[in-house]
Amino acid sequence: MASPMRIRAKAQGDVADVRVLMAHEMESGQRKGSDGKLVPAWFIQTVEAKHNGKTVMTAQWGPAVSKNPYLQFKVKGAKAGDKVAITWTDNKGESRTDEAAIA
């Protein structure tokens, strides 16, 4: 299926700085392919971020998000060793979850 996300989570005092790079085409539906026809929209619609199993942030995205989306956010009350899990779901219903430990 899809390639794994790259998640880097670093504890900075009481807060963890989390950077995620997701692998996804993020087709806006506006682009014409090499055959001259519009490439259908295919993009991540929802993202959920969990810290030790509890949701801390959710996001909804539209087709204007860049290909191979990058997301950076901060989790409060996090320390090294805690788990951060990111789940994305796209407009075709595909979904992917990856997890990383906070460094």
Place this chain on the structure above:
Amino acid sequence: MSINRRDVLKASGGAAVYSALASMGFFAANPAMASAYKKEWFETRSIADTLKAMGVPAAANSADVSITSPDIAENGAVVPVGVTSKIAKTEMIAVMVEKNPAMMAGFYEFTPNADADISMRVKMGQSSDVYALVKADGKFFMAKKEVKVTLGGCGG
């Protein structure tokens, strides 16, 4: 008792339906947080229409909402945009690119366990104002920043 073909097909049919439902998000892991995709918010063509679709009565300009982005973006396909809100009890940040056909780039909803501080990369078709809308404690605030784009990023 021997397993016949009919039973095997019935069982695998059930599994197929389950996985189809699961991939459609039927078994949402966290129903409390997982709100339905706000399709209407992503179909608007102007800032005013987007605010209307979101049910925002008015948004005051606020210096406590800061947008970090390049003044000039070389590549409109990948424009980094960061938004930080210093307003207490920020629950939502939305990023909008005014001149894009798909204006709402995305929005974030925070629990008290996440800072109101995000960074993302957006596609910009042309030079445009980038707006950040913040919902904090039931009230709305906005900030905007102009980003010039030398090469449009919508594949046109």
